[in-house]
Amino acid sequence: MPVIVAANPKGGSGKSTTCIVLGTTLAAQGASVRIIDADPQRTLGRWGEGSSAFREIVVTPTSGEDLTVLIDRLQSRFQFVFIDVQGTANQEMVAAMSRADLVLIPMQAKTADAEVATRAIGLLRTQENLFKRSIPHAIVFIRTSPIIVTREEKEIRTNIETAGVPRFVASLNERTAFSHIFAYKQSLGELNSKDTNGLQAAQQNAVELTAEMVQLLRKQLVATA
Template identity: 85%
Template sequence: MPVIVAANPKGGSGKSTTSIILGTTLAAQGATVRVIDADPQRTLARWAEGESKFREIVVTPSQAEDLPLLIDRLQSQFQFVFIDVQGTANQEMVAAMSRADLVLIPMQAKTADAEVATRAIGLLRSQENLFKRKIPHAIVFMRTSPIITTREEKEIRLNIEAAGVPRFVSSLNERTAFSHIFAYKRSLSELNPKETNGLEAAQQNAVSLTAEMVQILRKQMEAVA
């Protein structure tokens, strides 16, 4: 079963948002999912303190079980295991990369974020050298406009393509619903459309990104087979 890691050295890049949106979308579709909150900020652990019916998908590592053992145990029990890690090259990052079937690099379509994302890819390359294997990865653009693509975003996309860095076609747009997930500690499917503008569009956005991720994982499995 696949292990998906969300990693970026920049705080607030969207790692937790990406992890919980993908995790809860898959869970709502009937998949068995666990999301390991290995980031000291514990954003997802706080989300799980709410009343969401999906709150049990979030797991926090304990001192009694180190991260590699936790990943291995959950991977044997659940269809998808996500890991939200701190961006720096620490023990948790190494442990997560050692088990990763796909690394997601969330970033905004901004020049400053692109420079930080380059460091994230550098960290990934160092882990590839350490473990002597290729680690599939892709950039996920965050907080993009669903209406207008800025010139800066177009240039960044072209630069990423020229550099041969994989990226998702789907982006997570700037949507009120994505911030309301944490404000109300609920999944998209549990938010109230009377309180959250554009909820249906946000749900469609999440489904598109999730479907693309699943397709990437399927292609990897077929290539191995």
């Protein structure tokens, strides 16, 4: 059962949004999912205190709990385990990377974010050397315009491609619905279209990103079989 880690040293990079969108989309499709909130900000933990039918998918480690043990326990019981980590090279990062089948690096298509994402990849390379194994990873662009691709975004995408860094084709667009997930502590499917503009487009966006991630994991499974 795959373990997916969302990591980026930059605060507000979209790690929690990426985890909750992917996790709740999979859960709504019938998959068994758990999301470990290992980020001290506890953004997902607070979301799990709401009334969503999927609130139980969020797991907050108890004080002093060994993250590796928690990951192994959940991985044996659920189809997908996501981990939202702080992003810095701390104990939680090492534990998460030691079990990762895929590392997602969320970032905005901005030059400053691209520089920070480079540090995230550097941290990942350090963990690869530590564990003596390749750790599959990919950049996920977030808060992109669904209508206009800016010159800056085009340049960043080209630079990432030239550097040979894997990235998702789908992005998480700038949508009110992705903010309302946390404002109302609900999944996309539970939000009300009367309160949330562009909800259907956001749901389709989430389905496309989730499908691409599942396909990537399947390819990795075939490659390692």
